[in-house]
Amino acid sequence: MSDEMPERDADKALAGEYALGLLSPEEAAAFESRLAHEPELRVLYAQWAEDLAALTDPIAPVAPPVHLHGAVMTRLFGGDDAATAREGGLQWFRWLLGGLTASVLALVLIFATGLPERGPQPPDAPAYVAQLAAEDESLLISAAYDAEAGRFHLERARGEAASGRALELWLIAGDDAPVSLGVLPEARRASVTVPEPLRARLDGAALAVSDEPEGGSPTGAPTGAVLAVGAITNT
Amino acid sequence: MATRNEIEAWLGKAALGDRAAFDALYLATSAKLFGICLRVLDNRAEAEEVLQDIYVRIWNHAGRYQVNGLSPMTWLITIARNAAIDRLRRRRAARAGESDGTDMAEAQADPAPGPEARVIAASEGARLDDCFDELDSGHAEAVRGAYLDGESYVELAERFDVPLNTMRTWLRRSLLKLRECLSR
Incomplete structure (x- = not known):
């Protein structure tokens, strides 16, 4: 851009332009390739998406004609189940190849970075969530808290422990010293139980991941570098 | 109006192939999304077509909702808005193509x-x-x-x-x- 803005400001404006669909196809494509590996940019985009969605608040809901409901279900599930499930995917793919604009592609791109794998399933309605991201984006973990079970469901989208080292998860509540929630397994999905006394203190707390010897910190406090931190936020 | 937690739960279940949950999601959210399609497109027939595309896409992508950082309603609204704008722009481009090209801005x-x-x-x-x-x-x-x-x-x-x-x-x-x- 020709107007001089500090880089962070330029990105804020750029994310807004992208959310509004104002970028040229080339600019949008460049933004999307950055989105895929810049968590901070994803946060900026998500903020704009949330705020701009409020522009639809004054739009009155209009019940669609009843036959549309049936049409959608038939399109997705009509006829033989397995065949239509595949067809649904194909139709979508054709649609994608058809006239898809950059703004729509963004969603695809963001979500494609974290395709589901086998493992513990995240809670349907997490009470708290946190995004842990390393400054250099080499590690990216999302956490969702299942209040009923008192557990965090973790999904590691990027990064792993260095060879012969372990990633240890910490809960930091208020000014207290970090409390270990355990060493992360190799699997990308995991869940960890939060000790009972800490469950009431998650609001405003933070999760962090540190680099530790295999088996975890020998001292009960982080001994290696803190690789990623994320604030726990109320959903 | 469904709560955020309900919508999130339906999306989570739909991601696992639960059609009843998807059905509930459609019933709870389609009026809002249809309103958006109508507002953007100002054309009922087009809005109806786009709404179908939107829900096909929601079903196919429900599994990716979890990692996107958007609230569930924002995720749905963004899909709907983008699909409707996409359609609107194709319509405008088609109209601009029909004109002689000098009054493109006017046509759009x-x-x-x-x-x-x-x-x-x-x-x-x-x-x-x-x-x-x-x-x-x-x-x-x-x-x-x-x-x-x-x-x-x-x-x-x-x-x-x-x-x-x-x-x-x-x-x-x-x-x-x-x-x-x-x-x-």
């Missing part, structure tokens, strides 16, 4: 948002409106025009009668100002 021009777009509704909308009030006159309309009418920089420059580069510099500054205000 859309009426300014009606009074209903200025009504203050829910709390988040009120916050956005407050921040819009802090922008220079006309800038809020430019942001609305881009979001709800799919207006491009070329169209906005035409509407506000300023050079394209000026329009862009101007809007980027307003976006920053808006971001500051919304983050307060």
Whole structure:
């Protein structure tokens, strides 16, 4: 851009332009390739998406004609189940190849970075969530808290422990010293139980991941570098 | 209106192939999304087609909702808005192709948002409106025009009668100002 803005400001404006669909196809494509590996940019985009969605608040809901409901279900599930499930995917793919604009592609791109794998399933309605991201984006973990079970469901989208080292998860509540929630397994999905006394203190707390010897910190406090931190936020 | 938790639960179940949950999601959210399609497209037949595409896409992508960082309603609204704008732009491009090309901007021009777009509704909308009030006159309309009418920089420059580069510099500054205000 020709107007001089500090880089962070330029990105804020750029994310807004992208959310509004104002970028040229080339600019949008460049933004999307950055989105895929810049968590901070994803946060900026998500903020704009949330705020701009409020522009639809004054739009009155209009019940669609009843036959549309049936049409959608038939399109997705009509006829033989397995065949239509595949067809649904194909139709979508054709649609994608058809006239898809950059703004729509963004969603695809963001979500494609974290395709589901086998493992513990995240809670349907997490009470708290946190995004842990390393400054250099080499590690990216999302956490969702299942209040009923008192557990965090973790999904590691990027990064792993260095060879012969372990990633240890910490809960930091208020000014207290970090409390270990355990060493992360190799699997990308995991869940960890939060000790009972800490469950009431998650609001405003933070999760962090540190680099530790295999088996975890020998001292009960982080001994290696803190690789990623994320604030726990109320959903 | 369904709660955020309900919508999130339905999306989670739909991601695992639960058709009943998807059905519940459709029943709870389709009126909102159809309203958006109608507002953007101002054409019932097109809005009906686009709404079907939207729910096919929601079903196929429900599994990716979990990692996107958006609230569930925002995720749904963004899919709907983008699909509707996409359709609107294709329609405009087709119309522009039919004309002789010299009056492209005119052919693409859309009426300014009606009074209903200025009504203050829910709390988040009120916050956005407050921040819009802090922008220079006309800038809020430019942001609305881009979001709800799919207006491009070329169209906005035409509407506000300023050079394209000026329009862009101007809007980027307003976006920053808006971001500051919304983050307060």
